[in-house]
Amino acid sequence: MKSTPHPRDHHHENLDKIERLDRKLADLGIKIRKDEDSRKVTGEVFDETTLLALYKLVNKKVISSIGGSISTGKEANVFIAGRTGKTGEETGAAVKIYRLRTGNFTTMSEYILGDPRFSNIRRTHKDIIFAWTKKEYSNLARTREAGIPCPEPLAFDRNILIMEFLGEDGIPYPQMRQKLPKSPEETYQDAVGLIRDLYQKARLVHGDLSEYNILTGADGLILIDMAQAVTPEHPKAYNFLFRDIRNINRFFAPKCKTTDEHDVFRNIVGEEFFEI
Ligand SMILES: Nc1ncnc2c1ncn2[C@@H]1O[C@H](COP(=O)(O)OP(=O)(O)OP(=O)(O)O)[C@@H](O)[C@H]1O
Numbered sequence: 006m007k008s009t010p011h012p013r014d015h016h017h018e019n020l021d022k023i024e025r026l027d028r029k030l031a032d033l034g035i036k037i038r039k040d041e042d043s044r045k046v047t048g049e050v051f052d053e054t055t056l057l058a059l060y061k062l063v064n065k066k067v068i069s070s071i072g073g074s075i076s077t078g079k080e081a082n083v084f085i086a087g088r089t090g091k092t093g094e095e096t097g098a099a100v101k102i103y104r105l106r107t108g109n110f111t112t113m114s115e116y117i118l119g120d121p122r123f124s125n126i127r128r129t130h131k132d133i134i135f136a137w138t139k140k141e142y143s144n145l146a147r148t149r150e151a152g153i154p155c156p157e158p159l160a161f162d163r164n165i166l167i168m169e170f171l172g173e174d175g176i177p178y179p180q181m182r183q184k185l186p187k188s189p190e191e192t193y194q195d196a197v198g199l200i201r202d203l204y205q206k207a208r209l210v211h212g213d214l215s216e217y218n219i220l221t222g223a224d225g226l227i228l229i230d231m232a233q234a235v236t237p238e239h240p241k242a243y244n245f246l247f248r249d250i251r252n253i254n255r256f257f258a259p260k261c262k263t264t265d266e267h268d269v270f271r272n273i274v275g276e277e278f279f280e281i
């Protein structure tokens with residue numbers, strides 16, 4: 006006789022799978038659930054799909070251990086991880102995990118579907134998040150190819166992106182809002198230079214640029230958080246670019262003289278900005 010399983014059984018089956026994946030990861034030296042207390046927090050991030058993706062990345066030896074949390078954002082959590090470099094040396098990685106139960110999903114769709122590189126993906130919730138992760142990987146790769154400072158993308162699987170760790174002795178570099186690498190005037194010019202190079206050399210508009218998404222590294226400013234970056238063909242690319250310029254001007258205006266945002270836009274694009 007056929008019987009539909011009780012929803013509780015599904016729940017149990019799921020927990021079993023998660024326990025099994027946890028154990029498989031533990032066998033590889035990756036411990037995620039340390040105690041009952043952190044179980045609740047980690048449960049939000051490390052569901053079955055995410056553990057499976059993590060397991061695959063560990064198996065491929067992209068990372069060798071996972072450490073503490075660096076940041077809990079609106080859509081993603083960032084963790085520090087251990088990795089063995091090309092010459093066998095132990096270096097760091099940053100593991101960005103997009104939560105599958107994210108609240109900010111409508112904005113993701115808007116950015117993804119206007120981008121010709123990603124417009125033909127399936128449109129379920131998970132698919133959009135997987136495409137979002139892949140998009141951040143591609144944007145980072147494209148930015149680096151253009152010679153613009155950003156973390157080197159190392160690998161991605163489903164909702165997990167692994168990239169180079171930016172920091173020293175396990176401490177991430179500060180965000181630009183916390184520390185400027187040079188005088189305000191010079192740092193402002195560098196920030197505008199990053200926006201210009203990103204547009205002219207990488208053909209990308211960051212789309213969420215602010216003093217939070219630029220780190221101050223040992224050699225100057227570094228762009229991060231690039232999932233939402235779009236190519237100039239995106240119907241809203243100019244609006245995003247103008248908003249990026251305005252955010253940077255807003256941050257520097259109390260610190261030094263800034264160039265009018267319309268002038269910055271014209272210098273970068275070679276056209277006037279008209280709100281559409
Ligand atoms: N590669 C990295 N190396 C070191 N620290 C990083 C790295 N990537 C991110 N971080 C730290 O984690 C923080 C959050 O990262 P990021 O801005 O990419 O995600 P987010 O703002 O949480 O993303 P979202 O807003 O999409 O949820 C950064 O401000 C930075 O402090």
Ligand SMILES: [Mg+2]
Nearest residue numbers: 078217218230
């Ligand atoms: Mg950010």
